[in-house]
Amino acid sequence: MQQTKKTYTLQEATKKLEHYCAYQERCHKEVAQKLEGMYMIPEAIDVIIVHLIEHNFLNEERFAKTFVSGKFKIKNWGKRRLSFELKKKDISKVNINQALEDISDEEYIGVFNTIAEKKANSIKEPNVFKKKKKFVDYFLYRGWESFLVYDKANELIK
Structure with missing residues (x-):
């Protein structure tokens, strides 16, 4: 049994991607990947992306x-x-x-301090060094600056 892959005209693909972009903000790379997944040729992909940018679907x-x-x-x-x-x-x-x-320094530090205190209180680990390691790993993985994380770990975990 032969599997036929769905093909799209330029208009169909454009409409489909207008909905895709209207539903949620997308980046150019996501849109290009979506179009490649629809088996669109590179020239068509370029035409559609330009259309989406011109009509403010993609920004x-x-x-x-x-x-x-x-x-x-x-x-x-x-x-x-x-x-x-x-x-x-x-x-x-x-x-x-x-x-x-767009993130103000006050808001950034405020959020960090709030979640740092919650996290420090939630780690159930009697060993101070292991507790600090868990705390530090948690925040470094989430991309917080190391100087903030280590200072806070030393302040909260003794």
């Missing part, structure tokens, strides 16, 4: 800001992790820096 600066705001507020990621994840999505340095600037 890398807006994507970066939404991504940073969401991951910071919901997942409590630090700036290093946010920057790293955006680089993986081929977002430009300019857009990454602009998006990170």
Whole structure:
């Protein structure tokens, strides 16, 4: 039995990607991957991406800001992790820096202090060194700056 892969006209693919981008902010790389998955030829991919940008379905600066705001507020990621994840999505340095600037230093440190205290209280480990290691690993993985993490670990865990 032969498997036929669904093919799309340029109009169909464009409509489908307008919905894809309207549903949630996307980056250029995600859109290109989606189109490749739909077996679109490179020329068609370029035409569709240009269309999406011109009609404001696709905006890398807006994507970066939404991504940073969401991951910071919901997942409590630090700036290093946010920057790293955006680089993986081929977002430009300019857009990454602009998006990170949207987080005020007060808010950033405030969130860090709040989750640091919660985390320090939740680690059930009698050994101080092991407790500190768990605390530090947790925050470094989430991309918080090491100087913040180590200072806080020494302050909260004695």
